[in-house]
Amino acid sequence: MRSEELLLADIGNSRIHIYHNQKVRHLLPDDAIVDYGKEEIFYISVNQELEKRLQQETSWKNISGQIHLPNEYDTMGIDRKALCLSYDSGVFVDAGSAITVDVMERGIYKGGYIFPGLKAMLESYKRISPALDVPLVEHVDVTQLPLTTKEQISYGIIASIKTLIEKTSDKKRLYFTGGDGKYLAGFFRDGIYDETLVFKGMQHALKASKQMNN
Amino acid sequence: MRSEELLLADIGNSRIHIYHNQKVRHLLPDDAIVDYGKEEIFYISVNQELEKRLQQETSWKNISGQIHLPNEYDTMGIDRKALCLSYDSGVFVDAGSAITVDVMERGIYKGGYIFPGLKAMLESYKRISPALDVPLVEHVDVTQLPLTTKEQISYGIIASIKTLIEKTSDKKRLYFTGGDGKYLAGFFRDGIYDETLVFKGMQHALKASKQMNN
Incomplete structure (x- = not known):
């Protein structure tokens, strides 16, 4: 086989x-x-x-x-390690209940960071004030500053994730997986969405x- | 008087x-x-x-x-409008239960965005999983990718806020106010913390x- x-x-x-x-x-x-x-x-x-x-x-x-990821850290989730093994180099974004961003260079894990997931972020605004209880705008325009509460919240979520990931990526390829992976990949010129990444790593x-x- | x-x-x-x-x-x-x-x-x-x-x-x-802010929008909070009136041009960050970021150019409101406050962000990770229930690292190093869950969460919060605000500021002055204003201002080379900004605007x-x- x-x-x-x-x-x-x-x-x-x-x-x-x-x-x-x-x-x-x-x-x-x-x-x-x-x-x-x-x-x-x-x-x-x-x-x-x-x-x-x-x-x-x-x-x-x-x-x-x-599953051995060179330079992995102790409490790193096994699915995240497998994801990082899918390609030798790149930035790997798993957008689920949390959003993890991990960097690999020639087979070595270089570190990463964690955002709350999109749903958790929206929940978080809602808990601050009923005035901030809004859904994500479907097509968030990150090219200009918005003028309504709803758009300003979507911008806060999407533009901050996008700007930091772009800074992290430098010239590396950007791979997305997870439930919101396809949606997030759409904000990046060369974002590659692939729901099989973890399995490729395995x-x-x-x-x-x-x-x-x- | x-x-x-x-x-x-x-x-x-x-x-x-x-x-x-x-x-x-x-x-x-x-x-x-x-x-x-x-x-x-x-x-x-x-x-x-x-x-x-x-x-x-x-x-x-x-x-x-x-309190009249040229180009203000309908549901904009009155304290946020007053904050924007404190100086003619600049980026105004009010870091409280939510973090608002607003841009003024020659007396005209140009738009802005909203993050959850630092406390709300940490709460949001905690609700996703007990494994993500960590405090903010006191001195977050945003110059290199971290290798522990605790640092990766602090990096996710602080580096994303910092990177987007820097992109927004271009060459404008950065003004901070609110309970976490002093802490946040510390991450910016020329961040000005002033708890009287709203009153200056009034x-x-x-x-x-x-x-x-x-």
Whole structure:
């Protein structure tokens, strides 16, 4: 079986993301176990609770021990490490409940930073005052300063994320993944959205680990 | 009485800020009314509830009608308008429960944007995950990418605010006020912290209004 044909899973807090035939399926744990429980699947997990269940009810194999990110830090999430392994160099943005931004240079982790996710940001304004309880403007214009509360909030969120990521990227490629990844990528001239990045990183790690053992 | 000697008040949601002898006192409403209720004070207010009480118990005068900011928008807070009137040109940052950033060019309001306040931002990370429940690093180093969760969160907050405000400022002066104003100003080479900015704006408005009536 070619490595591209491996079944892979990324176990999140509420969903199990399955990589199957180069597509990603986002499943509830029960559904994932029914559909794939008897398959050979390599997985990483940030959900310890669910992992116990997987060990009992499936034939899946945890490959966290094979995910090595040079210069990683202790409490770095395993999915974030896998994401960084997808390409040798680049800026990797995972826009979910939080937005993580990580920089890789020739296979070495150079550091990163964390924003609250878009939903968490909007919640945060809402909690400050009912006057700031507004949705995100669909097409935020970051080229000119806005004149309404709603637009000024969207600008505050999007322009600050965009400006810092652009500064970080320098000339590196910008990769986006996660639930808001496609939306965010749209604000960058060369933003690449790819929901399979974490799985690409897992494939690279498996390949490297196999080569090491040969 | 020279306009510099006027007693002025900025009525906030929980405090009354009194400008007296070129200093600012931050008082609870009860204390402010005991100390200054019988004085002649010109005020602006974002607190409609408290304003009713002031009308009954003090001889203070609401001067909101005299605060005119060219190109202001409908729902713009009166304290924010007064802040923008403090100088003819500049970028005005009020760092409180929310952080507002406003641009003035030769007396004309050019627009702005809104961030959640520092406390609200930290709360927002905490709500996403207990792993992100960290305090702000005291001395955030925005010159290099950090390698721990705590520093990556502080960097996400401070570097994004700093980078966008610097981009906005171009060559304009940067003025800071509000509870976190002094702290934030410290991240900018030429950041000017002045807790009397709103009152300077009120003085200018009163002066302009007097000249118009003469």
